[in-house]
Amino acid sequence: MSATAWGWLVLAFPLAGTVVISLGWRALPGRMAGWLGSGAILAAFVCAVGATVKLQKLAPHARHASSTLFDYAHSAGINIGMSIYVDPLSLFMALVVSGVSFLIHVYSVSYMTSDRGYSRYFAYLNYFVFSMLLLVLAGNIIILIVGWAGVGMASYILISFWYRRTTATAAGMKAFVMNVIGDVALVLAAFLLWRHAGHHVSFNGIFAGSKQAFGTNNGTLIAACLLLTVGAFAKSAQVPLHTWLPDAMEGPTPVSALIHAATMVTAGVYLIARFHPLYELAPTAADITAGFAAFTLFYAATCALAITDLKRIIAYSTISQIGYMMLGVSTGGYDGGLFHLMTHAFFKALLFMGAGSVIGAMAGIQDIDRMGGFRKSMRFTYVTFVVGALALASFPPMSGWFSKDEILGFDVHRGGYYLVLAIIGFAAALITAFYSFRMVFRVFHGAAVPEAQSLERGELAHGEHLNPMTGEHEDTDVGFPGAEHHIAEREWPMKFAMSILAVLAIIGGIVGIPGVTHWLRNFLDPVFADSKFINTQPTDTSSWIGLVVGAGIALAGITIAYVCYIRQPGTTGRIAARVPALQRLFVNRWYWDELYDALFVRPSATLGNFGRYVVERAFVQGTLVGGATRIVGVGTAIARGLENGYIRAYAVLMLLGFGGLGLYFLLQAAF
Amino acid sequence: MTTLLIAAAKAPVIDYKGISPLFAVAGGAVIVLMAALIRGRFAQRVLVPFLTVGALGAAIGLSIWNWHTGDSRPIVEGALAIDPLALGLSLLFYITGLATVAFAWRSRALRESGTGEFFGLMLGSIAGMTILGSAENLITLFVGIELLSIPLYVMCASDVRRETSLESGLKYLVIGSVGSATLLYGLALIYGATGHTGFAEINNAIGNSVNLTDPLLLTGIALAAAGLAFKASVAPFHAWTPDVYEGAPTPVTAFMAVATKTAAFAVILRFFLEALVSAQEQWAPALAALAVITIIVGNVGAIAQNSLKRMLAWSGVAQAGYMLAGVVVGTQLGLQATAFYLAMYLFMNLAAFGVVIARERVSEHGDGLKSLEGLGSASPLLAWPMTIAMLSLAGFPATAGFIGKFYLISAAVDGNWAWLGVMIVVGSMLSLVYYLRVIAVMWMTPLKIELPGRPRRARREVQPVAGWSPEADPRAQPEVLLVTLIMAAATIFFGIVPSPLFHLAHDVGTSISALFS
């Protein structure tokens, strides 16, 4: 069986899972749907492994294959096949996605048990994995867009999974719209390339075409690359398109682990890595991207300092970590970026699972100010969470240590502008180490809160259900969200998933130890063989120096956190009191949402009112023009104001339109 | 004057094979009218609809029989001609007609106005569309437009006990007549400038005997463009659309939304790409401007509409803008893209309207957005088609709408109208706001009451109906449900395997030879 055949199977299993579950959900008893979904993903993972084995047998330069199922759109001018492209990069992504997704499925099997929408949930989850795999295996940019949009849709329905929460549906909408901005940018980029790079849609065709169509830093190419960047940023929640990710935490915790930490948000990184030849042709675009990434990783880290909602802290840390990956792939450190993508998938999913377990123990409360002292009562969660936090803080010898510092080491090696970016990265690393252990100490150490004590006595706390955002009561009779909570200590599937991820988070680094193992680099090299950075790798000694520095920073951050939260608790309070402005800035996430409000929402609203007023005076004479939404208030107001029901007004409109046309043509006659 | 007439006279040559579809429809109209005179429930409920379906089926068969790739032959002395463009588009009319029969079968409008009258008028209107699709001549163009419109005016008002229905009828009549008068004056001026009524002759005259900047010609084009833009509800000639769509009986609305728009674009394609193609530099920029205005106005107007019919009307305006972009390009690719999009447009809209019809008969909210609340779990068989239709209208990948938009955009980009392509993308992004709202209402609103008389296991629920009407179950209107499901399935199918339609579209594209590919 050829590699591509395996590739098709990778796609087939999740799709089959979706169909079976969504059609046969009435017939599936108990946790059957969950196990079915997990099985499908496991099968996909196995097939991905099969494809990899098949591919590795070939000579390095021949390690790519594409296969077309049928002609998707074949006609004059356009020729798109429904095809997949299998090479080390896409397989790497497929392995990470399907592997981590499988573990998260297993975790969900018990985490979602008491939820009425159990089967619906797994149907959605499988659908998401399918679209994600379609995205990474796509054989041409159009199929990639299809997968891209499918992933956006999946994230929308999963965020608003508990659709009785108004906050959840709102967050879903927000995420979807932000994602659509990215989709539009991506589509435009596709058409730019299609038009100017010789009517190609397949990746290699586009690269070859642009190599001969554009010189270095050609304007069109830069525009295309920036559009790609916008798409990537929207999907990967980078500044300024990041505001949807923290709200996306409205979804169930495993969803946050799956979509908003491990897989979907890394699609942007994959996109840039996939299109690296274009970015190397347009260094300006790459540098702009890198700059934004560096800003993002610092900004998000500072936000994570001040927030007290456990899941949102991890969300911001995700934004920050993806900033690292973006920095890597956009500056040429491809294997560094992808390496970090993999390890991050491990430890961030692990952290979310731990958070889910703790939230379960807290009966749905997510505020870390209310938590504390779970060290004894939740031994297993504690250990795994600490492992995750260490990896996130890039503490040796955790996986995060190797990956993050490979990126930074690479940028230090390139020097100049990139050295500055790298220094920002190191500064953010300090903050990262600090806030990751802020979580550990605030949640697990200190005095045991009532929930923790009751858990030590052996019963799970049962607070009444409140919406963590608005604090309003929720009736659990309808089962969204489920009535009972579940913690890892009592559910073996959760335990299983978390322990495997913990092991991976610890040893995941061995695939790329400088000077010892270069497995990942050797695996990916065929893809990036044409890169001009392929030989600008830092020497082993220098990268070891980088690693040591990183370790020192991590240690420093952890110690500061230890001092602040264990030695003299309340230090942070004093600091916050000392510099209240900074505190406020961080708590309010640097006022991004407010900025949006001031920049876009309010002006259009005022315009809307103005337009409405004028229209009513001029045309409608008091006919009410209501219900205009704020964003497009002005347009809607005018459009509906003209629609005042008077035949006469319509005739006027028509004759005016005709007058305009006639005038245009007469002018043509005159000149 | 008599001498003139004699000079022009000779017995016309008629290709009876080519004109047979038209005969089928027009004859069908007459037969249906006569059958309507038979008293008795059987004749009204069964015979007349059966005859209508028969006529349309015959027309479909004959059109396929006439289909020859790439040939275009006159059938009545250069007054009418058939080619893949005419045949392909008239197939769309007939399919829409069949769907409308199913939609209207249980509707109140039918009881009010009488089955025979309703279906007779519908067939007459379809005959007008067929003429329009194959018009080769200013006179047949005008006759076609009027034969299309006049029955529609009556159909809009056919729910004679409802004031809004009458209002929409009169509005459509008045504004429509202004439109046709404008069109007529434009055609008169074009005839005056060129001295011909045949499209081919006009095209020859322009640029040779007639100056491209002849004010008479240009004013004529402007007036004619305005009249046709009205029929296709292109902004700023769209104002009638939402009111008429909302007021008319929903089956009629569905018929108008799909068939009338298709016919309007058929004639726009023929008129501009056959008769006026040599003046393209003159009209293309104006139409492009209209397309942009239409896309913006349509999408903006659709936001914050609470009546589904109004929302679909506005979205129809926006879609007209997308298709107009395909006309502006003026290449074979553009023609193909427009024809292809028209087919896709049929599937998505009929699916959406089917759901609206099925719901408004049982829901207290009529065609309001509220009537869809909780539909997701009440009757998924209706919720899924609506979801698919909305996603497809919004141009979501892997649906028919995506392929159609993609085709249009690539045509625009290919014909150096890239910015129009960008406008299409922006417009469809804007449209997500209101399409998504519908989906959210269906799947993400809690349900109210248990549906009586259903098995407890299947927790089906509906909006409280005034009393319990058996129609509340979608299965009580199998014909509507069937059509809706078929259309939705087609939307998905051609979204994933569009190649067959691509080939048809390619045939259609080749039928106007004047275009450079």
Next chain:
Amino acid sequence: MNVTWYLVLSAFIFAMGAAGVLTRRNPLVVLLCLELMLNAGNLALIAFSRMWGNADGQIFALVVMVVAACEVVVGLGIIVGIFRRRIPEDVDALSELRG
């Protein structure tokens, strides 16, 4: 002879009809004004057909007459229907549908 004056006259009639449609409230009068607009088209057609010396324009004009008649009849029918509903005979009263 020169067709210009016929054209001027027909344009004038067209404008009058349009103005009437815009200003009148009585639907019957509005229908009359629509007739004016259509017949302006007819006049232009006849004049042009005279100018070019071919009969197409005249045939066109005949067709238009019939079409105009049909439109008027349909209009009258709807107006009768409206009157039966006891709605005031006033096009401005027909503004139920809006927004």
Next chain:
Amino acid sequence: MLKSYFPVVIFILLGAGVGTAFTLLNNVLGPRRPNPVKREPYECGLPSEVKRNFRFGISFYLIAMLFILFDIEVIFLYPVAIQLKALGTFALVETVVFIALLLVGFVFVWRRGALEWR
């Protein structure tokens, strides 16, 4: 010759601009002291709104409409009449078909009872 149209364009622009400007100003600035007579639109003495008690012969309208239709349709026979010789049998067939169609319409109207005077 074409340049000569430019003044026309300018004139149209000016006219439209001034007109709209004054209308808008009127709406925005002008004081409103409406009274019934002012509200009444001027329609050359014709009552702009038909009174409720206005006697309205529906049958009369019906007959009138039908008369207009059948009367105007006959126009189509006129060209044929002129061309009868040139067209020959075709003209005959054509006319017969046309008349038959008119008859269909007539039968329909008749059977529907539109001709009874009520």
